[in-house]
Amino acid sequence: MSGCCSTAQDAACSRPETNVGSCPACKQNGRLVATRTVKNLVCDHTRVAAAATYYFCRTPECAVVYFSDEGTFHKSDIKVRVGIKEQEDPIPLCYCFDYTRADVSHDLALRGHTDIPALVKAEVQRGFCACDVKNPSGACCLGDLARAIQQIKSDRQVMASPEEIEGEDS
Numbered sequence: 001m002s003g004c005c006s007t008a009q010d011a012a013c014s015r016p017e018t019n020v021g022s023c024p025a026c027k028q029n030g031r032l033v034a035t036r037t038v039k040n041l042v043c044d045h046t047r048v049a050a051a052a053t054y055y056f057c058r059t060p061e062c063a064v065v066y067f068s069d070e071g072t073f074h075k076s077d078i079k080v081r082v083g084i085k086e087q088e089d090p091i092p093l094c095y096c097f098d099y100t101r102a103d104v105s106h107d108l109a110l111r112g113h114t115d116i117p118a119l120v121k122a123e124v125q126r127g128f129c130a131c132d133v134k135n136p137s138g139a140c141c142l143g144d145l146a147r148a149i150q151q152i153k154s155d156r157q158v159m160a161s162p163e164e165i166e167g168e169d170s
């Protein structure tokens, strides 16, 4: 799973459908994740089987984080909050450089845009990210950041009245 940190990470990281296991709880397909990632993020590393193949469940409402033939790990078994499975702050987005959904939301509310993806991308390009041991998905956060920004922007447009949108940069 190395070399995941590019803006095209989704295309680069996603495995063919044949390599995808389905979650025992929500039955959705998971994404293959390195055992190294699971070992680093599960509270009790001795429960992680070195030889097992683990998958990461991306379903927001499912409590399962990792599953394999050797066992399943839930949100409560993981050291960090899994951003895509949380509805309340803090909702981590970037685990390497510690940016949350609230940070992105704050920037968008204040200035209408955010430099966070550019800041993260710059550090990634300098080789300072550690997504494979810090991010529960084991992959780069740039895709999740972009999705969160789009979602926050569309939520704001739904909530704001037309006057508020027009008066935003005054």
Ligand SMILES: [Zn+2]
Pocket (backbone or CB within 6 Å): 023, 024, 025, 026, 027, 028, 057, 058, 059, 062, 063, 064
């Ligand atoms: Zn699931």
